[in-house]
Amino acid sequence: MxxxxxxxxxxxxxxxxxxxxxxxxxxxxxxxxxxxxxxxxxxxxxxxxxxxxxxxxxxxxxxxxxxxxxxxxYDIGTLNYDTPIEVTTDKDYGGGHSEMPVVYEMKLPTSGTHSPHDLKFGFYEEKPPTEKLVHNLEHGDILIYYRPDASQEIIDSIKYLVHFKKAGAGVLSAPSTDIPEGKEVVVNAWTKTMELSKYDEKKIGAFIYQNINKGPEQIPANIRRGGGTM
The missing domain is CATH 1.10.287 (Helix Hairpins)
Structure with missing residues (x-):
């Protein structure tokens, strides 16, 4: 200033x-x-x-x-909200690579065999291949799933959140028809899931702060700039 x-x-x-x-x-x-x-x-x-x-x-x-x-x-420290969040620790299905389609145990998987290619950080209006999204989680990225009929207020909030980064990890968001009934959003990290019945930017921010850049395969920011296959 x-x-x-x-x-x-x-x-x-x-x-x-x-x-x-x-x-x-x-x-x-x-x-x-x-x-x-x-x-x-x-x-x-x-x-x-x-x-x-x-x-x-x-x-x-x-x-x-x-x-x-x-x-x-977009300082990641601003997301350190003092708000309780309920996070499920999911089974770790490993992280092998495959060019073939993968059948996952979970509808919104947080680990498992995945594509050798990952995606750029940011907001997606159409859902990319799940295999690529799982690869992003492996690198410590956060994935926010929203309903295809989400309100503009929710969309605007998510578009703000996808700008946050830590080291070589970032945030992505995509629509999904697999969000459980009664839930507005599902937020994933590697082997971590948070489901929200009502959209709450602070809870999502707290999840991002606590879980970003904690995947099993972390890559420095100077190598992995903005996500996407290196």
């Missing part, structure tokens, strides 16, 4: 200096001696150069401030 304010102030000052340099060039110098004219031209060039430098610094400060603002908005 402070960097942004400083950047804006520098932009204002640099604009003033550009105007000053323009005025120095525009003024009538006909009665001045050659040396005085040269001195004024040099002064104008110096003013413009200083204005260029200040503007460059200002732009950098504003960009840094914007990145800091975005970073703090």
């Amino acid at each position: 402070i960097l942004g304010i400083i950047g804006v102030l520098l932009i204002v000052v640099s604009i003033f200096m550009y105007q000053l340099a323009f005025k120095q060039n525009k003024d009538n110098h006909s009665k001045l001696k050659k040396e005085q004219k040269a001195a004024l031209k040099q002064k104008s060039r110096t003013t413009r150069a200083l204005a260029h430098s200040m503007l460059g610094v200002a732009v950098i400060l504003v960009i840094v401030a914007l990145f800091q603002t975005l970073g703090s908005k």
Whole structure:
């Protein structure tokens, strides 16, 4: 915030200096001696150069401030809500790879044989192959399943939550017709399931905070940038 304010102030000052340099060039110098004219031209060039430098610094400060603002908005620590959540620990069915379709014991599996390819983090309007979603869970990602007829309020909240990351792990969301009757959302991590009868952003946030980046195959952020097959 402070960097942004400083950047804006520098932009204002640099604009003033550009105007000053323009005025120095525009003024009538006909009665001045050659040396005085040269001195004024040099002064104008110096003013413009200083204005260029200040503007460059200002732009950098504003960009840094914007990145800091975005970073703090999706700081995983902000999801550390003091709210109780009920999480089921599921059977671990392993994590082998297969290019073939897999028949899972669970309708919304949290482990098991899966595709060698994973998916990018983010919100999906259509459900991707389950085999790929399970691969994401293996890397410590969080998966939020929503009903195809979910309200716009729920959709907007989920679209906010899928921006959170920790190390090389992130959040995905997809629709599913396999959500149990009476439940609005199901949230999965590797061998972990939370079902909610009523959508609760804080409970989902707490689940993300407690379970993200805890899969059996964790990959650093500099290698796994945003999910997707490496």
